[in-house]
Amino acid sequence: MSAPALSSLALGDVVAEAELALTRDSLVRYAGASGDFNPIHYRDDVAASVGLPGVLAHGMLTMGLAVQPVVDWVGDPGRVVDYQVRFTRPVVVDPRDGAVVTVVAKVGRLDEDAARIDLTVTFGGETVLGKAQAVVRLEP
């Protein structure tokens, strides 16, 4: 599995797209794996008591899964040398229907040895992560 060459990329190219379906089970799994047991991520009563519209996905779960289409595209998670996001809007996960998060990954900048991939991450038509950027190390 070889990574794409920088010379094959142009600014604005869409390099990956994905629709990721979250359920409440996903939140419980992430709570256990990450150690973040804040009950707003699995208890409706607690979420309601602090004024939230429902149980929310962990921001770090949304961040974690949003980069996966990029990892699959480059074929090696070790090529991701920098990754940042701003948490702008919560992802409310319905107990029955879950939530579908959409990721579109585009080339935002090309350097000598790396490409910056800009992610547009949406839920229900609205952006949930701002300035979501992954820098991936690539050969010329």
Place this chain on the structure above:
Amino acid sequence: MSVNPELQGRSYPPTAPYLVGREKVREFARAVFATNPLHHDVDAARAAGYADVVAPPTFPVVVQEHALARLLADPEADIDFSRVVHGDQRFSFSRPIVAGDELTATLTVTSVKSLGGHSMVTADALVADASGEHVVTATSTLVVRGDE
């Protein structure tokens, strides 16, 4: 109630060493929908030049949390955890984390700002391996909501 501005520049002692387990890497990878074989298959990871399975890019949060816990427990910081919202997050790697790494995190508060009744606290967790080499810097901004 705003966060103590004197926190800016404060550092906390390194966290106790965190040993990255192979099954923990696999568990975390499954939790973030990471299906790349390098997260799961030791032979594939070794064939790609890694010592063991590779952790997903957001895995350092697990170690960072231990460091942030010190800030949140600092009575002088006076941060009400129930009012904390995660504002932004960044990971800057020197190299990827692999199973078998023994990691410590050293937290430094780089900025404390007030904005419209809220406080924004930015902290860098420098994550290093057992030989003291830098692995990743995890930077978080926590927004502490003011009284309504």
